[in-house]
Amino acid sequence: MLAISDILTPVLAMILVGFILQRTNFLHPSFWPSAEKLTYFLLLPATLIHSLAGKKISDLPWLKMVMTVEGAVIASALLVTLWWLTHRHMEGAAFTSLFQGGVRFNTFVALALVENMFGRDGLMLAALGAGFMIVLINVLCVSVFSLAVGNRGGMDLRRLLNDLLRNPLIVGCVIGVGLNVVGVSLPKAVDGLLALTGKAAFPLGLMAVGAAYRTGSLRMHWQPLAVSSTVQFLCKPLIAWGLATHLGLSGMATGVAVLLFSVPTAPSAYILSRQMGGDHDAMSAIITAQTCMSFITLPLTIWLLR
Template sequence: MLELLLALWPLFALIVAGYYLRRWEFPNEAFWPGAERLNYFMLFPALLFSSLASAPLDNPALPRLALAVMLGLGFGWLALLLLRRLRGWSAGRFGAFTQGALRFNTYLGLAAIGSLFGQEGLTLAALMLALMVPTVNVLSVWSLTAERGVSARSLLLPVLKNPLILACLGGVLLNLSGLGLPGGSDRLLGLLAAASLPLGLLCVGAALKPEQLGGEIPALAWNSVLRLLAMPLLAWAVAYGLNLPAMESSVLVLFFALPTAPTAYVLTRQLGGDSQLMAGLITLQTLLAAASLPLLLTLVTA
């Protein structure tokens, strides 16, 4: 437990720092949107691309890991569809609840995995992201537009234009080509990647909205329990059933235990969902994850 706390507390310290820096208007309000765009379109794709370009794609555990990812997301999605049928949620609320339960804070996840498992863990995480990012994006868009219908083009186009997905695809293709990263390009990508996670965690903190926590406490609470407790336990059960190796199991559980992504707020607002509920879910889950992540990882690695 102490080892996990020592690995994770600096990550949450950066999140807290980002929250207070924005509240203190340092450097200024215009900095944070630009920092988020820089990270999303350049620094973070560099991390994913370089990790996948050198990933050992012949790892015999990868097919089972891919199956575990899809089973975990599939069971979670079916549970949400059942809840929607029972509760009669509108698309706006269903979209927020779906993203609260299925989306994940990628910056926090990769920073935690890097601290705990090093480059080998980051490589596994990048391979998982190649599956999880497009799947979760499609489910999020569909859930937010379920009532008014959505064409295949409008559903898939944002996914195909996503820089994280393009970076994953490019890294895998380069890996399969056998060309590698010649001429110092590996060092260039390494420098870009090194800046991504600290800046991403600061931006996560800057996006927190504690003022949104005073509204729908029951809805915020049950969705946070689903995301931070039920989903990682489901992932652990799937990993156990598929007999995944220890590191693959831990990385899978950690990704399913992450709080939802801050970018879910932007998507919810753009597609007419309940953005206030979404902001509350992002804030509460991020705050609770400081306690839930060390506890869950201690249990599953014991």
């Protein structure tokens, strides 16, 4: 429990810092839109390229891990989409927050927990699984924004394809995976530059979440919060466990897969919501609430794994 608290407390603290900075007007209000744009177009893509390029996967059960994590991501996306199709009173912008809240995952928290529980071998396996998840999740989320928010008059496949090709997060994923596939290692200076640039994405993104949070948001957006959290903390871990067990992954690999799907949603969900016209107020509430809830859900998940 102490290890989980040590990992999650800095996340909540950075959200709180952003909330205080915005409420006290310590920074000019124009700072936050600029910070969000910087994170979206530069910092997050740098993080993705650094994370996905140069990973050696030949000695890992990568095929079974990929099948497990991709299957669980697709299943969670189908669950939230089916719920929305049966509750069409929810607007498209609000659905994008529900979707991201039930499909995305906090990479930082997941990798830190895996390293704490399973050591370096588990961390390498988690990084592999997270890399494949990141690509699929970004494609799914951008597609949902394009269809639910950008195409109010109906489906426009040309616009969808354009959104996918121009999205900086997907571009970062494609570059990182492409370098990995062709076996090209980044020069140390370039890799170091990307790592240093990417380190700013996490704290800046969390502070932007806190700056956007409004008192009463949890009560106002209780429905997408409740549905996304049910999928995030209950359905996804069970699906991941079922797939890993069925595919015959080892005990450690199964534990890694379950932990990847037991953490709260990612702070980058808020940045994407702001930039693509989603309900960023609902997204901020979901990120904050899920991070708080994970203080309870993660110890329970780890106890069940053990």
